[in-house]
Amino acid sequence: MSKKSRKTILIWALSLLPLLATMIAWGFLPEEIPVHWNSVGPDGYADNSIIWLFASLGAFMAILFTILPLIDPNGKNYQRFIEYYEIFTLVVVGFFAIITGIILSESFRPGQLEVGLLIVLMVGLLFLVIGNLMPKLKKNYFIGIRNPWTLSDSDIWNRTHRLGGIIFFVFGLCLTLWALMPVWPWLIYLVSALALVTAIFVPYIYSYYCFRQKQKREQTVAAKETDDAAGLSEVMKNLLERRSIRAYTDEVLSHAQLEQLVLAGQYAPSGKNLQEWHFVVVENREVLGRLEQLIGKALNRPNYNFYGAPVIILCANKKGARNAMADCSAALQNMMLAASDMGLGTCWINQFRDVWEDDEMNAYLAEIGLPEGYQVQCSTIVGYPAQNPEAPARKQGTVTYVK
Ligand SMILES: Cc1cc2nc3c(=O)[nH]c(=O)nc-3n(C[C@H](O)[C@H](O)[C@H](O)COP(=O)(O)O)c2cc1C
Structure with a gap:
C-alpha cells in the first residue's frame, strides 16, 4: 500500500474513532459531563449531548480538508505539499480525537487527568508541528498566512512562511516546555502572550516589508535599465x-x-x-x-x-x-x-x-x-525569477592584453 493511501486511511479511521467511542459510551454517560477544568478538576458541566459536537469535529475537519484543494483556485499547488498537508490533517484530526477521549475519561472519572496541562501540551505540540510544516506550504487561498502581499507573489509567500514557521515553532516549544515543567507560570504566560502576539502580527508586517522591498527592487531595475540603455547594445546588456x-x-x-x-x-x-x-x-x-x-x-x-x-x-x-x-x-x-x-x-x-x-x-x-x-x-x-540578485563582484587582474 502506498504511503499516501496509508495516511488517508489513518485520517479517516482517526476521524471516526471518537464517534465510535461516543456511540459505545453513550448509554453509560452521566447526564452532565465536564467541559471546563481548573487546577484541581472539572468546574464546568454541560448536557451530555454536547459530546457529539466534540466527537464529530475530527470527521468535519477531515471532510473540510478533503474539499479545500478541490475548490481552491490554486488547487494544483496542493500537489506540491500534499505530503505535509496530509500530516497536518492527521494532526488536527488526532487533536480532536484526544479532546473527545479526555472528555469521555473525565465524564466517568472526574479529576483523574490534569486537563489544563494536557491541553497546553497538545496545543504546544500542535504549534510545533504547524511551525515545521509552514515553510513547506505553497501559495493557496485556504491554508497559511494569507494576505494581499503573500498572495501577490510566491517569493513573498515563501519568505513569510519561513519566518512564520520559526515563530510558531518557538511558540509551540514554550507551551510544550511549560506543560512538561509547569514552573513560573507567570513567566510562561508572559512568553506565550508575547509569542502569540508575535505569531499573529510579525508575519503580516514582514510580508508587507517584503512587498515594499520587491517594489523598490523593481523601481531600481527600471531606473538602471533606462541608464544603461544609453551606451550598451542589447546583447551586451543581456550578457x-x-x-x-x-x-x-x-x-x-x-x-x-x-x-x-x-x-x-x-x-x-x-x-x-x-x-x-x-x-x-x-x-x-x-x-x-x-x-x-x-x-x-x-x-x-x-x-x-x-x-x-x-x-x-x-x-x-x-x-x-x-x-x-x-x-x-x-x-x-x-x-x-x-x-x-x-x-x-x-x-x-x-x-x-x-x-x-x-x-x-x-x-x-x-x-x-x-x-x-x-x-x-x-x-x-x-x-520566472522570484529574486533579483546583485552581480557578484568580478575579480580583478584576470586579463592580460598582448599588444
Ligand atoms: C561550471 C559551473 C557550475 C555551477 N554549479 C552550480 C550549482 O551546482 N549550483 C548553483 O547554485 N550554482 C552553480 N553555478 C553558478 C555559479 O555559482 C554562479 O555562476 C556564480 O556564483 C556567479 O554568479 P552569476 O551567475 O550570477 O554571475 C555554477 C556555475 C558554473 C559555471
Whole structure:
C-alpha cells in the first residue's frame, strides 16, 4: 500500500474513532459531563449531548480538508505539499480525537487527568508541528498566512512562511516546555502572550516589508535599465544582466518558450561541428522531484533541490567524447543567455556529473528518455525569477592584453 493511501486511511479511521467511542459510551454517560477544568478538576458541566459536537469535529475537519484543494483556485499547488498537508490533517484530526477521549475519561472519572496541562501540551505540540510544516506550504487561498502581499507573489509567500514557521515553532516549544515543567507560570504566560502576539502580527508586517522591498527592487531595475540603455547594445546588456537565480515563482513556461531555448542551445559552437549533444527538458513536477531525490540520496544531501524551478534542461553528450563538456557548456550558456533575454531566470546545476556512477539515477534517466551511451554533462534550471540578485563582484587582474 502506498504511503499516501496509508495516511488517508489513518485520517479517516482517526476521524471516526471518537464517534465510535461516543456511540459505545453513550448509554453509560452521566447526564452532565465536564467541559471546563481548573487546577484541581472539572468546574464546568454541560448536557451530555454536547459530546457529539466534540466527537464529530475530527470527521468535519477531515471532510473540510478533503474539499479545500478541490475548490481552491490554486488547487494544483496542493500537489506540491500534499505530503505535509496530509500530516497536518492527521494532526488536527488526532487533536480532536484526544479532546473527545479526555472528555469521555473525565465524564466517568472526574479529576483523574490534569486537563489544563494536557491541553497546553497538545496545543504546544500542535504549534510545533504547524511551525515545521509552514515553510513547506505553497501559495493557496485556504491554508497559511494569507494576505494581499503573500498572495501577490510566491517569493513573498515563501519568505513569510519561513519566518512564520520559526515563530510558531518557538511558540509551540514554550507551551510544550511549560506543560512538561509547569514552573513560573507567570513567566510562561508572559512568553506565550508575547509569542502569540508575535505569531499573529510579525508575519503580516514582514510580508508587507517584503512587498515594499520587491517594489523598490523593481523601481531600481527600471531606473538602471533606462541608464544603461544609453551606451550598451542589447546583447551586451543581456550578457551583463544575466544572473544565477535561486528562487522562482510558480508560473509555468510555455512550450514555445522552451523550444526557443533549445534552439539557442542547438546553435552553440561544437567541436568539429559534431553536435553530439542531447537535451532533456523536464517540465513534469514529479520527475523534477524524483531527480532531486535521487541526487540528494546519492550525494547524502537529503534537502537537495532545484530551488523550486519549474523546469530543468539537461545537456548530455556521448560518454567519453573529447569535447563532451565543452560542447554542452557552450550550449548551456547559449540557453541561459536566451532565457535571460526572455525575462526568465536560470542557474547552472552541476550535480548530475557527480552522480554519473549512480545506478538508480542512470536507470531513471534512461526511463525519462536519455539515449543509451549518453551522460549528463551539465544542466540549467529555468523559470520566472522570484529574486533579483546583485552581480557578484568580478575579480580583478584576470586579463592580460598582448599588444
Ligand atoms: C561550471 C559551473 C557550475 C555551477 N554549479 C552550480 C550549482 O551546482 N549550483 C548553483 O547554485 N550554482 C552553480 N553555478 C553558478 C555559479 O555559482 C554562479 O555562476 C556564480 O556564483 C556567479 O554568479 P552569476 O551567475 O550570477 O554571475 C555554477 C556555475 C558554473 C559555471
